[in-house]
Amino acid sequence: MLRVILLVVAAILVVGFPSDESSSTTESPEQTRLKDAKKLLNKINKESGLWNNKVTIASWNYASNLTKENLATKVNVSLQSADYVKKMWRQVAEYPWQNLSDPDLRRQFQKLSVPGLAVLPDAAYEEHQNIVSSMENTYSTAKICEYKNPNNCDLALEPEITELLANSQDPEQLKYLWVEWRKASGEKVKSLYPRYVELSNTAAQLNNLSNYAQYWLKDYEADDFPEQVDALWQQLKPLYLQLHAYVRRQLREKYGPEIVSEDGPIPAHLLGNMWAQEWGSVSKISVPFPGKQIPDVTARMVEQGYNATRIFRLAEEFFVSLNLTRMPDLFWKNSILEKPNDREIVCHASAWDFYDGKDFRIKQCTRVTMDHLLTAHHEMGHIEYYLQYKDQPIVYREGANPGFHEAIGDVMALSASTPGHFKKIGLLDDDSVDTEAIINNLYVKGLEKIAFLPFAYAMDRWRWSVFQGKIKSDEYNCRWWDIAEEYQGIEPPVDRSEEDFDPGAKYHIVADVEYIRYYVSFVIQFQFHKALCERAGQYDPQNPKLKPLHQCDIYQSKDAGALLGSMLQLGSSKPWQDAMELISGQRVMDASGLLEYFNPLIEWLTAENQKTNEYIGWKPTTKRCVKTRAELIKSNKTNSDCK
Ligand SMILES: *[C@@H]1O[C@H](CO)[C@@H](O)[C@H](O)[C@H]1NC(C)=O
Ligand SMILES: *[C@@H]1O[C@H](CO)[C@@H](O)[C@H](O)[C@H]1NC(C)=O
Ligand SMILES: *[C@@H]1O[C@H](CO)[C@@H](O)[C@H](O)[C@H]1NC(C)=O
Ligand SMILES: *[C@@H]1O[C@H](CO)[C@@H](O)[C@H](O)[C@H]1NC(C)=O
Ligand SMILES: *[C@@H]1O[C@H](CO)[C@@H](O)[C@H](O)[C@H]1NC(C)=O
Ligand SMILES: *[C@@H]1O[C@H](CO)[C@@H](O)[C@H](O)[C@H]1NC(C)=O
Ligand SMILES: *[C@@H]1O[C@H](CO)[C@@H](O)[C@H](O)[C@H]1NC(C)=O
Numbered sequence: 001m002l003r004v005i006l007l008v009v010a011a012i013l014v015v016g017f018p019s020d021e022s023s024s025t026t027e028s029p030e031q032t033r034l035k036d037a038k039k040l041l042n043k044i045n046k047e048s049g050l051w052n053n054k055v056t057i058a059s060w061n062y063a064s065n066l067t068k069e070n071l072a073t074k075v076n077v078s079l080q081s082a083d084y085v086k087k088m089w090r091q092v093a094e095y096p097w098q099n100l101s102d103p104d105l106r107r108q109f110q111k112l113s114v115p116g117l118a119v120l121p122d123a124a125y126e127e128h129q130n131i132v133s134s135m136e137n138t139y140s141t142a143k144i145c146e147y148k149n150p151n152n153c154d155l156a157l158e159p160e161i162t163e164l165l166a167n168s169q170d171p172e173q174l175k176y177l178w179v180e181w182r183k184a185s186g187e188k189v190k191s192l193y194p195r196y197v198e199l200s201n202t203a204a205q206l207n208n209l210s211n212y213a214q215y216w217l218k219d220y221e222a223d224d225f226p227e228q229v230d231a232l233w234q235q236l237k238p239l240y241l242q243l244h245a246y247v248r249r250q251l252r253e254k255y256g257p258e259i260v261s262e263d264g265p266i267p268a269h270l271l272g273n274m275w276a277q278e279w280g281s282v283s284k285i286s287v288p289f290p291g292k293q294i295p296d297v298t299a300r301m302v303e304q305g306y307n308a309t310r311i312f313r314l315a316e317e318f319f320v321s322l323n324l325t326r327m328p329d330l331f332w333k334n335s336i337l338e339k340p341n342d343r344e345i346v347c348h349a350s351a352w353d354f355y356d357g358k359d360f361r362i363k364q365c366t367r368v369t370m371d372h373l374l375t376a377h378h379e380m381g382h383i384e385y386y387l388q389y390k391d392q393p394i395v396y397r398e399g400a401n402p403g404f405h406e407a408i409g410d411v412m413a414l415s416a417s418t419p420g421h422f423k424k425i426g427l428l429d430d431d432s433v434d435t436e437a438i439i440n441n442l443y444v445k446g447l448e449k450i451a452f453l454p455f456a457y458a459m460d461r462w463r464w465s466v467f468q469g470k471i472k473s474d475e476y477n478c479r480w481w482d483i484a485e486e487y488q489g490i491e492p493p494v495d496r497s498e499e500d501f502d503p504g505a506k507y508h509i510v511a512d513v514e515y516i517r518y519y520v521s522f523v524i525q526f527q528f529h530k531a532l533c534e535r536a537g538q539y540d541p542q543n544p545k546l547k548p549l550h551q552c553d554i555y556q557s558k559d560a561g562a563l564l565g566s567m568l569q570l571g572s573s574k575p576w577q578d579a580m581e582l583i584s585g586q587r588v589m590d591a592s593g594l595l596e597y598f599n600p601l602i603e604w605l606t607a608e609n610q611k612t613n614e615y616i617g618w619k620p621t622t623k624r625c626v627k628t629r630a631e632l633i634k635s636n637k638t639n640s641d642c643k
């Protein structure tokens with residue numbers, strides 16, 4: 001030690017007073033270490049960018065053309081990439097990065113030190129890939145027969161089944177579609193799911209995490225994140241209960257008390273959506289003021305000759321009006337915006353980053369409906385995020401947390417779907433803001449946004465418990481329904497058994513996509529909306545002359561765009577709490593934006609439910625869930641014997 005110091009002193013004496021140049025050549029050991037660390041990160045960044053690009057191309061080729069050949073290539077490329085990740089990770093594990101003085105470099109290494117599924121041994125990794133691909137393939141290619149017409153067995157989820165569920169008002173047909181879809185999708189992948197759970201947990205443990213749920217949760221950078229999610233739900237539940245009670249009464253009046261009880265869970269097949277996750281379609285039969293306009297612009301879009309491209313151009317124009325980035329030419333060239341009829345593809349809408357800074361794509365089987373218009377904004381929000389953080393290192397090219405990524409496009413849609421904005425672009429005639437119009441409008445929004453919250457929470461309540469081993473494979477389905485009943489207050493239209501696998505009838509379950517991100521998104525998008533509206537000078541809680549939150553439209557506000565852009569550019573380079581603070585001044589998720597947005601609706605629903613003396617909440621379902629179908633049939637016989 002001493003010797004080294006002496007040598008340094010001697011060197012300075014020989015050179016005399018150091019000039020600026022000589023001080024930079026005699027860098028401190030820490031500077032050398034930082035330079036060295038940056039060099040390693042640069043190398044990893046380049047290599048992993050190339051691998052991510054290769055894997056994404058192969059995944060896209062498969063998802064947009066579901067052939068065995070394309071799957072084999074995808075698995076092959078993924079395996080090679082996993083080998084690279086393993087090698088890279090070992091290098092990182094051996095590198096003494098924990099005590100680097102630069103917190104940003106430590107953050108990059110920290111992220112690289114949790115390699116995910118790639119740590120699985122080759123055979124197990126390949127098996128995991130094949131299981132997920134196989135489940136996703138079953139889901140994406142499932143077909144059912146038309147109701148009462150065994151001659152047409154070519155109904156796909158998108159578009160036929162989805163549109164029938166949204167538009168039919170025949171409860172028998174709806175029940176049929178609900179049951180048949182689950183036979184063709186979930187039931188078929190039931191046998192694969194336990195092994196998927198096992199392999200996922202093995203991977204998590206190799207990452208030194210106790211299970212795969214914990215692996216999913218690490219991206220939220222808070223030990224008490226599940227508690228935060230639950231606290232939000234306690235805040236939001238009262239408003240869900242009011243919406244639930246009102247919708248149940250409307251459905252009872254429509255379908256009769258034999259089908260919809262006064263105080264039970266709502267039968268899941270009547271809510272206009274395969275998973276009862278968004279109830280927008282029931283607005284047609286349940287809108288508070290039927291004489292008033294319902295802000296459903298589907299008919300207008302069809303009338304005006306909208307097509308897929310025009311829908312996405314409209315979404316793009318909104319981003320551009322905020323002075324955010326327009327979609328690059330390659331986006332228009334490579335995206336798949338309509339369902340092709342020469343091959344099977346994964347129709348579930350998605351947005352893709354190819355990690356080369358140039359290639360970004362959306363794949364969506366677009367239909368000309370209001371729903372798809374909103375989805376187009378949603379997907380383009382992902383692309384805008386990709387574009388804004390494309391110059392970050394690869395490890396930071398992700399949302400501040402997964403919920404942020406899901407929220408961006410929805411924030412655009414909150415403005416773009418106000419009656420005022422729809423009128424501006426010729427999709428609505430009447431943008432009057434009398435009480436009845438406001439309630440109708442908020443009701444349609446509430447069916448989309450409030451009804452979704454307990455669904456999203458239930459999805460991962462179930463999966464967290466599955467990965468934690470609290471739900472065993474022989475109770476998957478009945479526990480699924482317990483949780484759906486507890487949070488959503490829904491019940492299946494028919495008795496169920498463990499021979500069914502209803503979770504597997506939902507895309508994100510079979511495609512291995514974590515779901516609490518959507519719950520987070522549906523809360524924080526109102527926080528973002530509020531902050532951007534304030535920045536746009538459209539909204540100020542102290543100034544009653546300005547519009548309320550639900551009428552605010554940030555269109556053309558370059559200030560709001562700049563604020564949003566500055567957050568998007570961060571990617572995941574900072575903890576999400578920092579990104580949240582940048583945009584909203586708060587460091588926590590906060591439901592008060594959502595509560596304020598919907599306040600007039602909640603007050604109206606509460607008064608209405610009191611008027612009709614509705615039961616708030618639900619009593620236990622009378623539908624059964626047992627181990628086997630044989631049991632159901634047997635006990636049915638016993639029942640009739642008693643009579
Ligand atoms: C789909 O993939 C197959 C290879 O499995 C290829 O022969 C075919 O041309 C592809 N179809 C399209 C439309 O790209
Ligand atoms: C994967 O691709 C590489 C390179 O193209 C090829 O050499 C190898 O045989 C392939 N492996 C499998 C299992 O297909
Ligand atoms: C950092 O930690 C490594 C081993 O983990 C050690 O060898 C090295 O001396 C430490 N460096 C500093 C600057 O503390
Ligand atoms: C189905 O096709 C058969 C034979 O062509 C025909 O007899 C029957 O009426 C058809 N059923 C329906 C519901 O169209
Ligand atoms: C997990 O912990 C073990 C023992 O401390 C260590 O050898 C291994 O590198 C760790 N794995 C990861 C992915 O951090
Ligand atoms: C879609 O609509 C746009 C504008 O209305 C039009 O220019 C374009 O040709 C249409 N595309 C298709 C495939 O019909
Ligand atoms: C629009 O964005 C560009 C690039 O981010 C910026 O330089 C410019 O100042 C912005 N324009 C306005 C009017 O804010």
Ligand SMILES: *[C@@H]1O[C@H](CO)[C@@H](O)[C@H](O)[C@H]1NC(C)=O
Binds near residue numbers: 495633
């Ligand atoms: C049992 O009876 C109930 C009520 O009649 C009926 O809804 C259900 O479909 C029957 N289940 C089976 C498996 O037959």
Ligand SMILES: [Zn+2]
Binds near residue numbers: 378405406
């Ligand atoms: Zn999304």
